Amino acid sequence: MAVVNSKVGRLGLFLANPMVAKIDKVKESGEPSSTAKGITKKTIFFLLLTVVGVLIYLLAHPYMSTAYTEMVEGYEVNLIEAGIAFGSLILGLLGTFICFKFVRSAFFFGSLYSFAQGYFLTFLFHALGEDFLFPCLVALSLTLLLVFTMLILYRLKWVRIDKKFSSCIATLVVVGVLLTIIVAILNAIPQTKEYVQFIVDNTVAITISGIVGIIFATLLLLVDFSVIDYSLQEKLPKKYEWLSAFALSFSVIELYLKILNFVLRFLQPSNN
Numbered sequence: 001m002a003v004v005n006s007k008v009g010r011l012g013l014f015l016a017n018p019m020v021a022k023i024d025k026v027k028e029s030g031e032p033s034s035t036a037k038g039i040t041k042k043t044i045f046f047l048l049l050t051v052v053g054v055l056i057y058l059l060a061h062p063y064m065s066t067a068y069t070e071m072v073e074g075y076e077v078n079l080i081e082a083g084i085a086f087g088s089l090i091l092g093l094l095g096t097f098i099c100f101k102f103v104r105s106a107f108f109f110g111s112l113y114s115f116a117q118g119y120f121l122t123f124l125f126h127a128l129g130e131d132f133l134f135p136c137l138v139a140l141s142l143t144l145l146l147v148f149t150m151l152i153l154y155r156l157k158w159v160r161i162d163k164k165f166s167s168c169i170a171t172l173v174v175v176g177v178l179l180t181i182i183v184a185i186l187n188a189i190p191q192t193k194e195y196v197q198f199i200v201d202n203t204v205a206i207t208i209s210g211i212v213g214i215i216f217a218t219l220l221l222l223v224d225f226s227v228i229d230y231s232l233q234e235k236l237p238k239k240y241e242w243l244s245a246f247a248l249s250f251s252v253i254e255l256y257l258k259i260l261n262f263v264l265r266f267l268q269p270s271n272n
Contacts, residue, residue, distance in 0.1 A: 002269030019247035022100050024227045026236055033235035034244065037229060043252075046114040050253065053118025057081070061126065077127050085123040086158060089115035096250065103243050110246030117253050140261035146259070147252055154225045161226035169219050172212065210262035217255040224251050 061081065069078045095109025125136060153159045186192040201204055228244045 017108075018022045019096060019099055019243055019250065020224055020227045022103070023090055023231050023236070023240060023244055023247065026231070026240065029235045030239060032238045034238055034241045038238065039232075039244045040242040042241055044153045046110050046249035047247055047252065048123070049111055049114035050118035050249075053120075054122045055118075056115075057119045057122040057126070064084045081123050084199070086121040091224040092094055092116040097247075099243055099246060103239055106242035110242060110249065113246070114249060114253070115151060134166075135263045136260065139256060139263045142259050142263070143252065143256040146214075146218060146255065147221065150221055151225065154222060159222060161222060165219075165222075169216070169223075172216050172219075176212070176216075206265055210265060211256075213258045214255070214262060216256045217251070221251045221255060224248050 041178050042212060060244055062080055063077075066078075069076055092109065092113030092115075095105065095113055099106045121136075125133070150159075154161075159165075183196060189197045223248055228248065231240055
């Protein structure tokens with residue numbers, strides 16, 4: 001019978017990505033069992049594949065035929081590169097749900113998703129302009145700093161992952177949904193539409209929204225740490241290492257995207 005990690009609780013798992021929820025509900029042990037070293041190596045493998053996706057795009061781009069290049073909203077886009085970028089990304093995202101049912105597919109779909117993210121982002125930023133390189137590096141540095149900081153805080157037990165923690169995450173979600181609904185309603189009313197647009201486009205509001213999004217992604221990363229720690233304590237079979245690594249790398253990449261979006265709003269305001 002499936003179990004639920006008592007530290008995180010059902011609410012925290014409901015908000016986490018499906019792969020983490022899958023790991024937490026497993027009641028299975030075996031030898032050899034999952035190890036922290038194994039999960040770390042596999043997570044690094046997935047993240048390195050993201051870098052491979054970047055390099056493959058950069059190496060292949062000069063050889064792409066210009067016959068398939070078209071102008072899309074003022075940007076030059078190679079249709080072949082666009083097809084590869086969006087196709088692999090969609091397959092990778094679908095793979096996260098397939099892994100929920102078939103654990104052994106985590107290696108394949110985790111690799112595909114990681115590669116696709118690197119290829120897709122490089123394709124996107126190359127199409128938008130080379131001036132996006134600096135914001136990408138800034139976002140990468142901030143992501144690595146935040147991930148390692150949260151990992152240290154978790155290992156030192158300065159952050160408690162329990163049902164109260166899950167309630168905190170849920171509160172952020174509820175507040176975010178309510179604010180979205182209120183803004184949508186007020187924006188539909190002609191008398192208040194102008195004021196809503198002023199608030200939404202305000203730098204302070206944009207900053208707060210971006211920070212809240214980053215905080216939320218960081219909290220979910222801590223949930224990943226807790227669930228993976230649980231899998232190690234319960235000595236889950238080694239086959240779950242790939243799923244744990246995929247879940248962790250997925251959360252790291254999602255955190256990077258939120259930080260990148262936040263950085264771009266300030267360093268490239270004309271392109272947002």
